[in-house]
Amino acid sequence: MAAPIIRVTAEDIDSGEGSVAELESGGFVVICAEPMYVAHEQRHQNGTVVLTLKRREPA
Structure with missing residues (x-):
């Protein structure tokens, strides 16, 4: 396992819930x-990563 090179911290201001992610080279958040x-x-053989973002509809 490679050593992390980036640390990302995120916190939900309303709930106070937070999380920390440590990324290795080539990682993303x-x-x-x-x-x-x-x-x-979706990850392709050529290294391309395609992320599909969607919007939640109100219940």
């Missing part, structure tokens, strides 16, 4: 605010 979310991640 996507932060979406409601109502958006990452619905799918």
Whole structure:
């Protein structure tokens, strides 16, 4: 396992809930605010990563 090179900290201001992610080289973090979310991640052989973002519909 490679050593982390980036540390990302995120906190939900309303709830106070937080999380820390440590990324290795080539890693990524996507932060979406409601109502958006990452619905799918597709990785291709050539190194391309396609992320599908969707909007949650109110219930």
